[in-house]
Amino acid sequence: MRIVKSNVTMKDIAERLGVSSVTVSKALNDKEGVSEALKEKIKQLADEMGYRYNTVAKSMKHGLSYNIGIIIPERFSGGISQSFYFRAYQYITTTLENYGYYGIMNILSNEDEDALNLPRIYFENKVDGFIFLGQISSDYINVIKEIDMPKVFLDFYDEHDEIDSIITDNFYGAYDITNYLVSKGHRNIAYVGNLYSTSSIQDRFLGYYKSLLEHHIVLNQSYIINDRDDKGKFIEIELPEQMPTAFVCNCDQVAHNLVNKLKRLGYNVPKDCAVVGFDNDIYATITDPQLTTVEVDIEEMVTQAVKLMIKKVQGKNKPNGRTSVKGRIIKRDSVSDIRQGH
């Protein structure tokens, strides 16, 4: 079955005016080579006739779809960090529009990731490039490396830095917030997160560790507390025998869960234990008390990722490596000052 949309084309406008469609094209695109008078007449008639530009024809001509695929692994599309990724995705599409591009989201299912299946949009040339939003397996990265389209990693990176990535400055963010805890008198500080799950969690741990080192605080192995299995699924948090006075959590959601657990066990947050998070997402303000945390600058990260992608799509493909974007500490109510006299 053929479906004809009752669309006005440049040719229709040209015929009505007795000019060629080349001239109409030039006028509508504000290009050189049409008199001002004619250009105005064309634009006006286009308006009257309800002309709408046909992007598909432009795409055909240029060999570009003017779409960018946004790939989000399934495990980030649900509960955990859902709000973060949705916000990021929204901002990506909005930013792309400024360049005449559109985002097509694709949730990468766990099965497709394991089976190393590329998304359909790749095989159908539906997109000109890919932004990967959220850590993917290293096997999958190896497959992706081979495809002949620009790609950018957003919010994670890979050991092989052949693919440009934009990440939040996890290391210095965790470093800063741990410093902040120390400045409030804390010295028994635990870290909550599975060190082998994502590079973000790892880097945040290292920032935390750097702060300890600088303050000559010995890292207590029982103060590294697991929060999820290797698939990213949350597990029950096990508190150490000897309680710390502060917890640095790898993300707000885990901080939220921890605060609830502590409260159930009869601890007062922040009086008995300080708890800080990371991300400043919905969990930071849902928690009672509201969480002191590190705000990730999504807007800036997305802006950079999109700019990079547009450059690549336009063929200006200089490798860029890893770019990290600074966050900032948001002070709320989950940390108390335990120094003498405070």
Place this chain on the structure above:
Amino acid sequence: MRIVKSNVTMKDIAERLGVSSVTVSKALNDKEGVSEALKEKIKQLADEMGYRYNTVAKSMKHGLSYNIGIIIPERFSGGISQSFYFRAYQYITTTLENYGYYGIMNILSNEDEDALNLPRIYFENKVDGFIFLGQISSDYINVIKEIDMPKVFLDFYDEHDEIDSIITDNFYGAYDITNYLVSKGHRNIAYVGNLYSTSSIQDRFLGYYKSLLEHHIVLNQSYIINDRDDKGKFIEIELPEQMPTAFVCNCDQVAHNLVNKLKRLGYNVPKDCAVVGFDNDIYATITDPQLTTVEVDIEEMVTQAVKLMIKKVQGKNKPNGRTSVKGRIIKRDSVSDIRQGH
């Protein structure tokens, strides 16, 4: 600047095999008119040469973009119901893919909605139809009605039912859960929600009211409690002088806020007051106690919306009116039985 993607085309395959590109097209699309042997040879060579189908050419030919615009009003893209809409959006894109279609999301900003600006994807013929996800202003609906593309409303409807809509059965959902409260001995039951904000909130109220009527419980005007201003922004909930024993909230997030408020004021939920929600979203399980609520069947709603859209795009455009999809009660811990002997 011209960017040439180093793509293999059907013509390249045809030349290598000494056949015409028409034959290659037929073979690759599994159409009549090619011998099995040749078809196999063509498919194999296509594979070897790394051929990828060019959707843009197909689009050009058919006058269709094979994209559907998913329009989400800005106010639903943030805090409130964010997780619901993101889940719905994800499921829409996945379902569309089964029909060879792709979703392009567009957040409708408050300004564009007020100024009655149509999304850019419309003017660029970037999509073949629109799914509107989340209530839009009636002025905007009036503008939309005029555009010559199929449209479907998802999760809301308009008084003029010229545009087909798929909604959750708000009325019977609220009716069922209010009945449930009554069955547990409650008779002083309040409703929380701004009756003038969205049709969902209104219909849920009416379902609640129907249950009261059926049980000969008089509707107490002070038991209709406002939760948000007309822009959808949450306001502080004001409790009535005389406390009810149960609250029917128009959504889980409001139920969550209410539970927290009640707890702060020293009430025990569910012992002193029962609180039920609607949606079964993230707030239902975040709340302590976890909320008894009505689960909305997003999957089914999306399935129907997408099917309807595909039919329309294919020209089989019978008006469908409003379709409502049944939800179900999820019983958790926020309701206690206050009947004698329980």
Place this chain on the structure above:
DNA sequence: CTGAAAGCGCTTACAG
């Protein structure tokens, strides 16, 4: 300033 010709990669309708 204006336009005829060619082409982007595919598919349709028709002829052989």
Place this chain on the structure above:
DNA sequence: CTGAAAGCGCTTACAG
């Protein structure tokens, strides 16, 4: 079963 021709709506490169 196979393919030449035309066309989808635009743009580019070139000629006048």
